[in-house]
Amino acid sequence: MNQMTDLTKNNQRPMLRVSGLTHTVSLETDTLTILQGVNLEIKRGESVAIVGRSGSGKTTLLGLLAGLDTPSQGTVELDGAEISRLSEDERAKLRARRVGFVFQSFQLLPALSALENVMLPLELAGIEAPHQRARDLLERVGLGERLNHTPRQLSGGEQQRVAIARAFASEPSILFADEPTGNLDNRTGQSVSDLLMDLNREQGATLVMVTHDERLAARCNRTFHIEAGVLSEPDAAREFAD
């Protein structure tokens, strides 16, 4: 019963709310402003792409949204929790329960097999029977035959599939992806992004993706542009029109 009320409440709340977000980095002589006055609200289940050139601040923004870092100014509210108020450890716990990640460079642990890489977040979140769930997920991403291969024995596309399986393993409510196809060729990138979008839909998770792949961005519900640290949503009007 309690759970029900929680869910209802949750459904009304945006998944991610950002207001007045500014991030600066101190250099030897002066300070560099990387993000400036970013405001953003992402609804539950939405898929959002953030597009921008290299050095525009998109990776920094992703790190701040995911709670990997804290902003210089402004607030980030992730699933109702204001992350700049949380301690590093509280943020880690939040990530373990609610957040999944997919990286450009896959970030698999080279010493662990595909299966073990997927099991790792399940174990960290204390989920029961991690073995079965990891196996199911790997089968779902088409690697059921390669459970015991280490990352080095897998191609780039396969490694990213393992990473996607890992990202969805703990059933996150929000998934952050940093250039998920950046290190892959077109065709492989295409199939990996298909997989990412499909799984996201199946699991009803919110997706926030940084990319410079316009086609991939186009498959998301909304696209933001970022330039010199300033975020804009050119298609907002169209979306409203839809």
Next chain:
Amino acid sequence: MAAAKKLMSVRRDWRERDVRVVLVALMIAVATVATIALFANQLQRTLVSSASSFLAADRQLDAENGKPVPPGWIEEARNRGLQTGQMIKFSTMVFGESGFQLVSVKAVSDEYPLRGDIEIQPNQDSSRTIVDAGPRPGEIWINPRLLRLLELQIGDTLEVGNLKLTVSNLLIREPDGGFRLSSLAPRVMMHVDDVAATGVVQEGSRVGFVYLFAGDDRLLEDYYQWLEPQLEPSHEWEGVRDGETFSRSLERAERFLLLGGSLAVLLAAVAVAVASRQYALSQRDTVALLKTLGLTGGGIGRLYLRRLALWGVVGIAGGLAVALPLFWMLVRMLSDVLERPIDFYLDPSALTPALLTALISLFAFAYPPIRRLQNVPAMRVLRAQPGESGREVVPDLLIAVIAVFGLVWLYAGELTLVVSLLGGLVLLLTVLALIGWLMVSLLRRVRGGGNAWRLALVGLYRHRQASMAQMAVFAMTLMLAATLVLVRSALLEDWQAQLPEDTPNHFLINIAPNDVDAVESFWAERGVPLDTVYPMVRGRLTELNGQPVKEAVSKDERINALNRELNLTWMEQLPEDNRIQEGQWFAKGDTRGVSVEAELAGKLGLKLGDKLTFTIGSEKVTEPVGSIRSVQWDSMKPNFYMAFPPDGGLTNMPATWITSFHLDESSKLLLNEFSRQYPTVSVLEIDHIIERIQDIVQQVTQAIEAILALILAAALVVMAAVVSATLRDRQREGALLRTLGGQQLLLVRSTMLEFALLGFFAGVLGVLAAETAVYALQARAFEGEFRWHWQVVLSVPLISALLLALFGRWQLRPVLSVSPMLLLRRLE
């Protein structure tokens, strides 16, 4: 937590190069320290038991007053768990078929010897054998010379007083050979139970009752505490360490072993610190990812702490698995050298330093960089973060220095050692910092290019942090190894100088004044030169500045020299190995004054000009102290506490003459001829004692060599560990350079040059720091004189340059043998 557990399993860890280095370093640390501790322990026991056997026990109680000690004393010793034994020593005439001879009798109880063994020969033609007990009642063992003097055969009877005893063996060597001038006549050994029946020992005869004790050091010490208040002045309690001849050698050997141990600890610490820092750096990505996946900082800390503990267990187990067989081998080796079996003595408490080293290495050197992993930002998964600031390293360094200090102190137990070693290290690091700064500012000007020299210099600059770290480690390792080599050479030279091949091994005593010239020519004709012949007058020091000497000297000081007659002499020239410490040696024509041995002078609190009164027979002689001189007691030449000038205080006193000389084993028969011609002159044979001392020196030398080899091996592994720490980077660079068209030869040359330069600088620094440490050590701990070791100073930098160049070449192998494409992918 299967995956997480696997992430933390040693088996998986082992696949990671840096962990392998940490584990190997740890194992080496434990193995080296454990082996040294075990071996030092064993050696010490072997040495002490060797030296103990000079007493035939751990302690002797001499009753010089001719009376047995109260039976209660011996009973008390037995009750306290000590082994005891008894000897009675006296001189008497023995009668054989063809004559009689003055002999020195040693009557021993069944327990004799408590330490050491006796060498006998069943008859003249058979080989010598070693036994561990003296003659049975009814038997007598005699010196081979006596056999010839009395024309005896084995099995003949010999009369000692009223008792007839059967000569059953020749006595070749007794463990307590004795080095006293009282044992002048040929030795015979019989059973103590036969003494009463001889009727020789009666109230008032000159007899020495000697009691032997052996057992645990602590028990002996407790017993002595109990006994001491009851001892009379004529009782003398002797321990191994009181013997002037061996104590210095033992002490130095001990110090050297401790020094070696301390250096091993330092090397181990360096290895663990370097490898774990490298490991921590390599773990940053994993930690960032784990954080991203939701693991808290505390969770990461616990994860790595568990891992460290696991390494500790594996390192200790692996180290011991290496140490124990190694220890076994060393003891076997020692046993071979000594040509006698040695009992293994595995003292579990000797492993404590090894375990402590492992724990402290882990927690003071490995933990700090790993602890900082908690602070790795999760953001690192998205983008490389700025490196660690230098400030974070400062507390680590502080912890490391304190830990090193504590470890070495704990291990060596001597502040001088710790301070000289760490002083050398601090100096080294200071100079390194300076050189580093210089290097960076000089190398910055070098621009890249195609020539091997420039590439090498650019390489050094590009890896300046790694280069400096490697140089620091190499220099430190070289310093430690060089210190050990230098101290070892000094020690061995010193020992060899102490007992050269022609060390006098026989004394002639009791030469009548008018026989002196004849005796000298007897030996000169047979090609055996005698050392200086000294007159000797027996006398007691009785008064100090007119006051009875026992009152004048504090009662706490037990001074053996006051309890017995001293050998006084006169001489014109200061003996070569004596050194004047205060005052002036007698000028020509001087007749006043006496020169006093420095240690005795110190104990008596003598100053120049103090008046000493000697009682010689019924006469008294009083002379002022004219000089104080040091004496080489272990020179095996006649040495004197008190020396007068010719025509001085000893004029007209009854003197006999004494000298020493070296006689080869093959010329021993000359002694019989001499004894027949000069029956009143006593020959004291100490060749066996000298052989024993040389044995001990050889034993210690072997041990030192073995331990040195171990430490040098450890040093090599440390260097290898450090070099391979940057292996991956260098291989990647090499592959890139080849991809960009760099020729193999250029790559080989520049890499070897880069390493050679590194090795050269490290060598120069290391050897200079070593000289500094040796200077401090020699001045304080080893009492030697310092001099530069030019050969070492010049060769170490060259050797280290060469070694490192070869290391560099070896590292390049995969880069040269595999296509760059494959290598780059493999290194990805």
